[in-house]
Amino acid sequence: MSQDKAKSVSTTGHVWDENLQELTNPLPMWWVWTFYLTIIFSIIYWIMYPAWPIGTSYTKGVGNTITYTNKKVDGSEEQKTTHWNMRSKLMSEMNAHNAEQKQWFDKVAATPYEEVSKNAELMNFVNSAGKTLFSDNCAPCHQAGGVGKIGFSPNLVDDVWIYGGTYEKIQETITGGRNGMMPAFKGVLPDDKLKQVANYVLSLSGEPHDAEAAKAGDAIFHNEGGCAVCHGAEGKGNPDLGSANLTDKNWLWANVPGQSTAEGKLDEVVKLVSGGMSRGKMPVWGGRLKPEQIKVLTLYVHDSLGGGK
């Protein structure tokens, strides 16, 4: 082939040094036309989409408007129509996704809690939407997966519910927030009595303690200290007040499980009783999340995380 070609090969006619010539190896026609087509394509593109800068502005393209609903800072919604751009494209796609998701939120909103929890399809939605809502809003305090952190935020995976674990109570907690506190007893009780009360508190959940001191602490707990007013005569706590159940193995503010020695554990409790606690703050989500989002979160926390009691 190539030999046949060389015999009748055409050149551009340029000749250097007498016999040095430039061949013309022409491009295939389709290739050349593809090149022209790309030029035509780019011209059409300039006309249709934002392309050329002009001073501080630019050409906007024709016939490519996008309309989307925008939520302003004050919460009001507005319709916006602009020329094509990535942001408005994203916004209109988000609008479409939200509309799609809305059917499910509406279904959950219109169904009583018990009924939702019996419906596998709705629970499937709660599992995925709830997970996203939880990760976006709750996880900063309650940690990924809702495991909580001793001394900071309650564990939502176990069966302990300081403010009650029914759907209604959880919804109330999320909507209105909580303000948990315990008064400081330093100065109210002398140091030795603080130790005795602490020993009694440890004895309630079977932690290592000094039995004699605990006996004295029992009296202080129920009388002089006034602990029973909030924590109840049996130390079981009161969900209406958010006072902790002291008889279970669960600790939130005093890091008893984190201490290996009896002294350490005692120390933790003494510290809490004498210093009190004012960090039990759960923010109000009522205005920040929509009611149906709170409902999905409630279901998620109740059924997917804790299995509330």
Place this chain on the structure above:
Amino acid sequence: MRYPHILKIDGGTESMTHDTPDHSPLYQKHIPIHTRSVKGPFRNFKTLVLIVAFAVFFILPWLPWERHSAAGQAVMFDLVTRRFFIFDLVTYPQDIFWLSMLLFIAAAFLFFVTGLIGRAWCGYFCFQTLWSDVFIMIEHWIQGERPARLRLRKQPWNAERILKIGSSHFLMILVSFWTGFTFAAYFTYAPQLFHDFFTGHAADVAYFTVILLTATTYMCGGIAREQICIYMCPYARFQSVMYEKDTLAVSYDARRGEGAAGRVAPKEGLRTREDRVAKGHGDCIDCGFCVQVCPTGIDIRKGMQYQCISCGLCIDACNNIMDSVGYPRGLIRYDSEANLHSDTPTKPHLKWKNLKVIGYGASLVIMMAWLVWAVAHRTAVEVRVQQVRQPLYVVLSDGKVRNRYQIHIVNKTEHEEVFTVKVEDVPESALDLGNLPEIRVRAGKDLNITAKIDLEHELAEHTHEVRFVVTPHSKPEEAVVREVNFHGQQEAH
């Protein structure tokens, strides 16, 4: 950048044509190929393949099928719900291994066949060949046989030329359009698409697909034709690599055709075979039919060439000529390089007893067996149980240890199914499914549910695994068992 274009020729330049710069061609001239039609077994086989392939391709999307969870179409690749329906087989994204195995098989099959009989794919089955063939038939039908078509091209653009060329291209575009439309119909419910498409309500992507496929089909089959095979197609190149000395390929028997004194047209004194043999001329009467029928426009008598798509039409053409002059058939035939050049040529036959062919054959058998096995053993229900790892376990107020699990159930059947979930190895009561009495999954849908297992402290210490049993109510015997880990405090450190 200039240098590659520069050719230095010693010993004179008289062999070169000098175009003045303004006459130098800008692009490669395309010499249109107008093939002569031909009759014969290869042509018949090609036509048969063409009819079967077109019938399958064009009719399949319109075949109705009883289906509950989706539109009633026998073959539908539903990208929206991510399910491929192929008659009673419904495949899900997780079945992608079947597709990859199918592609492996297709590749190995191509290698296997090409090693034995050359580019059979190109000649008889390739889309490019089939559609080009149909478009050539259209030209033949409207414009007539090769001489008529050549004559038409020499005419000025008069009414006849405009009408004939115009109508053939119009028909080609029509076929291309229907090709594109049919392709799109595989991805959605065809009757619906038909309605929406022509009332302007179909999705943008449908219009885009149809227009793109119309354009490419018309360009590749109607205009570019053999250029696709020669310049563009990667298969053309790597199939050539699969050839062996023993591969049967469309070949011209030069020894017989040329003789000692070369081929010659029959003229006075060279008409009978005896005369020709006596004068040392071969059997090729230089009629040029083999060149005229060739869809890639080559002359097979120059030996094996990369442009040859192995369509066999030159065999038919040559055999017809041999019949008419009364010489034996097979001057052009399927034969191997080795046999053609051997001193003791035999009848051409498949040589398959070598490692390559047997190796490909064996791997084909293994892969096909796997695929058939996998498809036959597919389950109607898919269950995955995954332990929630955040946290791995939690201790409840009464000292029990809780692990949580995500259970993912896919219902691949055509009807709604109800599932019960139970546990083995630990007490029944340890399982907590919240308020879910049963799990109802619609046809073709999937669900994620949360399950919890609470074990007494002592039991938790000894339990490392639990088994979930997910039972479909309509087919209790197809219960799925999944073993998962259980973590307790012993692993806390």
